[in-house]
Amino acid sequence: MSEPDYAIQTAGLTRSFGALVAVDHLTLDLPARRISGFLGPNGSGKSTTIRMLCGLVRPSAGSASVLGMDVRRHANEIRQRIGYMTQRFSLYEDLTVRENLDFLGEIRSLSRRRLRERIEELLETYALRPMADQRAGTLSGGQKQRLALAGAVLHRPDLLILDEPTSAVDPQSRREFWESLFDLCDQGTTVLVSTHFMDEAERCHELAILDRGMLAAFGAPERLMAGIDAATLVVWSDQQRRAAAILAASAEVKSVAQIGSALRVLVRRDLEAPCELLREVLSRAGLSARVEAVRPSLEDVFVAATGSLRSAARPREMP
Amino acid sequence: MNSPRRILAVTHKELRQLRRDRLSFGMIVGIPVVQLLVFGYAINTNVRDLRAGVVDQAGTTASRNVIAAIAATQVARPLARASSPAELEEMLRTGAIDAGIVIPADYSRRVARREFPAVQILVDGTDTAVAGALQALARMPPPIDAPLLPQQDQVAAASDGAVGSDPAAGFLSILVLFNMEKRSAVSVVPALIGVILTMTMVLFTSIAIVRERERGTLELLITTPVRSVELMLGKIIPYVLIGATQLSIVLFLGSHLFAVPVRGSLVDLYLAGLAFITANLALGLLFSTIARTQFQSVQLAFFIFLPSILLSGFMFPFSGMPGIVQKLAEILPLTHFNRLSRGILVRGATLYELRHEVAPLGIFFIVVLALALARFRKRLD
Numbered sequence: 001m002s003e004p005d006y007a008i009q010t011a012g013l014t015r016s017f018g019a020l021v022a023v024d025h026l027t028l029d030l031p032a033r034r035i036s037g038f039l040g041p042n043g044s045g046k047s048t049t050i051r052m053l054c055g056l057v058r059p060s061a062g063s064a065s066v067l068g069m070d071v072r073r074h075a076n077e078i079r080q081r082i083g084y085m086t087q088r089f090s091l092y093e094d095l096t097v098r099e100n101l102d103f104l105g106e107i108r109s110l111s112r113r114r115l116r117e118r119i120e121e122l123l124e125t126y127a128l129r130p131m132a133d134q135r136a137g138t139l140s141g142g143q144k145q146r147l148a149l150a151g152a153v154l155h156r157p158d159l160l161i162l163d164e165p166t167s168a169v170d171p172q173s174r175r176e177f178w179e180s181l182f183d184l185c186d187q188g189t190t191v192l193v194s195t196h197f198m199d200e201a202e203r204c205h206e207l208a209i210l211d212r213g214m215l216a217a218f219g220a221p222e223r224l225m226a227g228i229d230a231a232t233l234v235v236w237s238d239q240q241r242r243a244a245a246i247l248a249a250s251a252e253v254k255s256v257a258q259i260g261s262a263l264r265v266l267v268r269r270d271l272e273a274p275c276e277l278l279r280e281v282l283s284r285a286g287l288s289a290r291v292e293a294v295r296p297s298l299e300d301v302f303v304a305a306t307g308s309l310r311s312a313a314r315p316r317e318m319p
Numbered sequence: 320m321n322s323p324r325r326i327l328a329v330t331h332k333e334l335r336q337l338r339r340d341r342l343s344f345g346m347i348v349g350i351p352v353v354q355l356l357v358f359g360y361a362i363n364t365n366v367r368d369l370r371a372g373v374v375d376q377a378g379t380t381a382s383r384n385v386i387a388a389i390a391a392t393q394v395a396r397p398l399a400r401a402s403s404p405a406e407l408e409e410m411l412r413t414g415a416i417d418a419g420i421v422i423p424a425d426y427s428r429r430v431a432r433r434e435f436p437a438v439q440i441l442v443d444g445t446d447t448a449v450a451g452a453l454q455a456l457a458r459m460p461p462p463i464d465a466p467l468l469p470q471q472d473q474v475a476a477a478s479d480g481a482v483g484s485d486p487a488a489g490f491l492s493i494l495v496l497f498n499m500e501k502r503s504a505v506s507v508v509p510a511l512i513g514v515i516l517t518m519t520m521v522l523f524t525s526i527a528i529v530r531e532r533e534r535g536t537l538e539l540l541i542t543t544p545v546r547s548v549e550l551m552l553g554k555i556i557p558y559v560l561i562g563a564t565q566l567s568i569v570l571f572l573g574s575h576l577f578a579v580p581v582r583g584s585l586v587d588l589y590l591a592g593l594a595f596i597t598a599n600l601a602l603g604l605l606f607s608t609i610a611r612t613q614f615q616s617v618q619l620a621f622f623i624f625l626p627s628i629l630l631s632g633f634m635f636p637f638s639g640m641p642g643i644v645q646k647l648a649e650i651l652p653l654t655h656f657n658r659l660s661r662g663i664l665v666r667g668a669t670l671y672e673l674r675h676e677v678a679p680l681g682i683f684f685i686v687v688l689a690l691a692l693a694r695f696r697k698r699l700d
Contacts, residue, residue: 054542079544090539094339095332106328107543135339151539 007032007159007190008053012062015048022048024213025062030192030206035185037204038194039302045213046194047087050163053192054084067158080108083152085162089144093137097128097147100136101154108155122150126180142173149180153189160184162193166200178203198299207298209305216305225296230254230304231274232296235263237282237289246285252277255303266304321552325545329553333527337557343523347561351515351568355508355576369417369449369638371395372407377426385422385438394452395420395440404441411443411497413672414662417638418442418453436492444497445665446506449636456491497582497666505580508573509660510633513595513653515569516562517627518620520596523561524603525616527554528695533612547695551688555600562596563589582667590670591663594680595656601687602652608694627653655679 008030015023023045030036038046051057053066055075064071066078091100098119105115123129126146131139136147145165152160160181166174178200181191193204201207202221209217209224217224237243244263248256252274254266267274275291282289296304337343371389375382386397395418401407407419419441423429429437444450531537540550566589573579581588606619628634630648637645637654648654655676662668662676670677 056538056541076544079542082542084539084542086535086538088535088538090535092332092336092536093534094336099332099335103328103332104543106331107325107540107545109322109324109544 005032006030008036008064008066008192010049010062010064013049013052013059013064014061015045015052015057016060021213023052023059026210026213026215027062028208028215028218030190030208032190033185033188034205035181035191035193035203036206036208037201038192038208038210039196039198039201039298040194040210040216041196041306043212044210046210047163048213049210050161050192050194054082054161055079080155081157082159082161083155083157085148085152085160085165087163087165087167089136089148089168091136091144091148091151094135096133096135097123097139098132100147101151104151104154110155118154122154126150141169142176145169145173145177146180149177153184157189159190159192162191164194164196166195166197174200198297198302201302202298209302211306217301221298221301224301224305225298228269228296228301228304230266230269230296230300231271232294232300233265233267233274233278234292234294235265235278235282235289236261237263237287239287242285243282243287243289246282246287247278250281257303264300266300321546321549325549326553326556329545329550330556333554333557337561347519347565348568350519351565352572354515355511355569355572368393369395369452369636370399370415371397371418371420372399372401372410372416373397373420373422374401374404374407375422376424377422379427381430382422382426385426386420389420389456392456394456404439407441411441412662412666412668414443414658414666414668414676416443417446417449430490435490438491440491443666444505445509445661446632446636449638452636505577505665506661507633508569508577508579509664510631510657511573512566512569512592512660513631513656514628514633515565516592516596516656517599517653518624519565520558520562520599521603521606521623522617522620523558524554524600525606525610525620526613527558528604528607529610529613529616547692551604551692551695555597555604558600558603559593559596562599563592566592566596579664581664583663583669587670588660588663591656591659591673591677594677594684595652595659598652598680598684598687601684601691605687605691605694608691623651627651630654632657649679650683652680652683 006029008028010026010028013023013026013028014021026045026049038049040046048057052059052064052071055071055078058072067081069078071078092103095103101119101122102115105119110118123132126149128143128146128150131143136144139147145168149162149165152162162181166177169177174197181193185191193200195201205220207217207219207221207224208215219227235243235247240258240261240263244256244258247253247263247265252267252271254268256266257264265278267278271277275293278291279289373386375386389395390397397420399410399416401410401419404419404421407416407421410416411419421439421441423437423439426437429435440453440456442450442453528537531540570579570581570588574581602623603620606616610616610619626647630640630644631637631651631653632648633653637648640648658676659670659673662673663670
């Protein structure tokens with residue numbers, strides 16, 4: 001209770017690489033003991049922000065504090081108290097599961113006995129016991145990911161930072177992985193996860209949508225969906241590709257994306273009768289269409305917030 | 320505070336990985352064996368300006384003229400004086416000179432009476448190219464100024480010594496020390512220790528760190544409390560052991576296959592090897608902070624490997640190089656280690672006598688390691 005309410009606080013945090021501004025004046029407060037997410041496309045600044053928080057990359061301007069410590073001055077102290085899971089599997093493929101965990105424990109100076117107990121505990125928790133003496137390189141995607149998570153929480157960090165942790169695993173493994181994250185959160189660990197999967201973002205308590213290095217939206221996913229600055233419509237017509245092109249050219253339409261046989265269309269929120277308007281636009285072009293208003297999804301929030309036209313649907317996995 | 324436990328954790332991990340990397344493991348043994356067999360033959364070239372020491376016991380105009388005549392051949396350049404042949408031998412042993420010229424007190428009498436040889440040249444046979452070049456001096460005729468001496472007629476006869484009673488005895492006699500049979504292996508094998516270590520040590524260390532960067536494991540390592548120095552020391556230790564192993568392999572094969580002598584102390588040789596290995600490891604670490612990929616590591620290793628082979632005196636005698644190239648070569652660790660290993664193995668010199676070759680290795684190690692540490696920051700940017 002005496003711990004700070006915010007695990008991570010940034011103010012005007014900026015990082016540029018030459019002319020490219022990877023993170024642009026990011027100001028954020030992420031609550032402690034919750035799961036926060038960074039959602040954004042590749043190049044939106046998620047990884048660079050995470051790397052600044054871990055002390056891997058120095059900020060060009062602005063400030064950031066992690067667990068109440070300044071990232072510039074206390075990088076080493078921060079490193080003792082965070083667990084970091086990289087985007088790529090970054091344990092040693094030519095060492096066994098047990099040897100990898102053993103190495104991390106030695107590096108982190110855990111006492112021998114505690115380390116032995118902890119490794120047994122982790123092998124159990126993350127179902128790694130059957131492959132404890134197998135080389136990490138021979139594990140499946142899901143097993144590697146569980147090993148990486150075990151390695152990241154070996155020293156019981158207060159803050160666990162995960163950079164696109166589930167990009168290389170199947171849906172079943174991803175679901176189990178999230179169960180583990182909620183367990184950790186339940187035990188008091190703060191979790192920060194970056195992702196470009198909508199379903200994953202939706203599971204976070206707090207979500208920051210990043211776009212080209214800037215904060216596009218921030219809040220709980222439900223609140224973001226309720227407060228979306230657009231109306232979401234679904235359109236069925238007999239010539240969907242043509243309909244998509246016509247709608248995309250219309251001034252009231254913010255974005256059009258084909259999802260299966262339907263078109264998902266975001267329009268300005270202040271329109272009075274958006275369904276009628278779209279039907280009219282299409283009928284002027286000689287197309288008859290069925291239009292329905294639907295509840296906005298997180299992807300709609302993302303599209304509306306980032307303002308980018310999305311022509312192809314992302315794979316969506318429903319929980 | 321550096322933690323020995325963290326350093327050892329890195330070392331232990333490195334050894335485990337190495338044991339499982341069949342190719343690298345094979346190279347540790349394969350490189351010395353193959354290279355030793357391939358390079359077991361000498362490369363002879365022209366030699367000029369060998370450093371010569373002189374003992375002039377005659378001290379006459381005639382004896383000075385002989386020295387000038389030898390200098391005029393450009394094979395040897397007299398630059399040091401000694402009082403006795405024993406002192407010359409000592410200078411040869413410590414590597415201060417490549418050859419010694421002894422002019423006996425009765426030089427003029429010997430010339431007058433055609434009691435050849437009148438002059439003796441001591442040669443360090445460690446480097447066969449050097450010894451070979453000095454052999455050519457044996458065909459040198461007595462200086463033209465000899466007729467100025469009282470026994471004019473006899474000296475004139477000496478000038479066409481071919482018609483003399485003993486045509487085999489030349490005006491000069493050559494005495495090859497340390498490698499009397501002038502076997503090239505005796506000069507090549509000690510130098511090969513250094514060549515092999517240069518190649519493997521620089522390459523292995525620079526790859527060891529770059530590989531972590533390439534595979535992404537470095538990103539995780541630097542978010543742990545392990546310090547840069549700990550990481551570097553932990554990575555160096557296994558390769559010191561490997562270097563010592565390679566030294567032993569070359570030494571063993573060299574003495575059994577090529578009958579290379581071990582005249583000095585083995586402890587001295589391993590100590591010299593240790594200084595040389597650490598200098599190369601430091602260089603490997605420095606390269607690892609520059610290279611982004613393993614391929615770049617290999618390129619950088621060759622950047623140092625080729626000059627080392629060409630300039631260190633392994634392939635071409637050091638004496639033949641222009642001054643500026645010699646200065647450059649003095650920077651290379653291999654140049655000094657070649658002198659150390661040849662000195663200790665073939666001439667039986669002690670490490671203390673060769674300390675002037677150890678110091679540059681130490682300086683190289685400190686400077687390069689400092690550069691590597693300054694460049695290696697625990698950050699990705």
